[in-house]
Amino acid sequence: MIEQVKLIPVKTGDGSGTLYNPVAGEHYHSTNGALTESVHVFIQAGMLYQLHRENRLRILEVGLGTGLNALLTLSECRNRDLTVDYTAIEPFPLGKELIAELNYCSLPGLSELSREFAAIHNAASGKTETISKDFSFTAIRKTLDNFLRDTDNRYNLIYFDAFSPQVAPDLWTPEVFQALRRHMPTGATLVTYSAKGLVRRAMQAAGMQVERLPGPPGKREMLRATAILK
Numbered sequence: 001m002i003e004q005v006k007l008i009p010v011k012t013g014d015g016s017g018t019l020y021n022p023v024a025g026e027h028y029h030s031t032n033g034a035l036t037e038s039v040h041v042f043i044q045a046g047m048l049y050q051l052h053r054e055n056r057l058r059i060l061e062v063g064l065g066t067g068l069n070a071l072l073t074l075s076e077c078r079n080r081d082l083t084v085d086y087t088a089i090e091p092f093p094l095g096k097e098l099i100a101e102l103n104y105c106s107l108p109g110l111s112e113l114s115r116e117f118a119a120i121h122n123a124a125s126g127k128t129e130t131i132s133k134d135f136s137f138t139a140i141r142k143t144l145d146n147f148l149r150d151t152d153n154r155y156n157l158i159y160f161d162a163f164s165p166q167v168a169p170d171l172w173t174p175e176v177f178q179a180l181r182r183h184m185p186t187g188a189t190l191v192t193y194s195a196k197g198l199v200r201r202a203m204q205a206a207g208m209q210v211e212r213l214p215g216p217p218g219k220r221e222m223l224r225a226t227a228i229l230k
């Protein structure tokens, strides 16, 4: 497991910031562009894709981290007629100073969401908060395996944004995807930035049909998996 360490803010290729974890030797987002990657992988290939099928999204994010995916999802939710219930797992919540330093609400189109973004980061663990009319948020300050053991909830969209399989191999196993699959109705979707063969095979073994999609700048491919009838 990755423990909380002193994280270092860095600028990425599109001008947006991310964090570097020196112990893991890994960034929270692509250094080619944090915002570009989040929009490409989670919003476009995940949220907007799943919206063609359902207008109530029950999203589970594995690794809230900086909250950028949640903020972008909230922004998209505001511009459309849909309801989002967002649950985010994060065993190592970030300090307020780091979140302030990243200044994500200064990114284009996000300036009106400062109050809501603060409410996301301040949410008490396990308690569902109404962040805005159509967006509820539940923070889970636990590891993924502890959370999955304790819940019966089901999600029709999963943002799988853990550290990479090299750094956190225990989060990318067939057992983890099988456990997630039990919380996905048929037709639910999971998106991730990783396109590794072992990840694809682990998802397939768990009863998911996996597509390889073009990745964001600097990455050839990403994965989108759909829960199918077994």
Ligand SMILES: C[S@@+](CC[C@H](N)C(=O)[O-])C[C@H]1O[C@@H](n2cnc3c(N)ncnc32)[C@H](O)[C@@H]1O
Pocket (backbone or CB within 6 Å): 001, 002, 027, 028, 029, 062, 063, 064, 065, 066, 067, 068, 069, 089, 090, 091, 092, 142, 143, 144, 145, 161, 162, 163, 164, 171
């Ligand atoms: C790639 S970073 C997160 C990126 C994040 N979605 C963002 O936009 O900032 C991976 C995150 O997974 C969290 N994490 C580490 N171990 C975890 C575990 N066992 N279960 C769930 N999340 C974990 C880390 O603390 C970190 O915030």
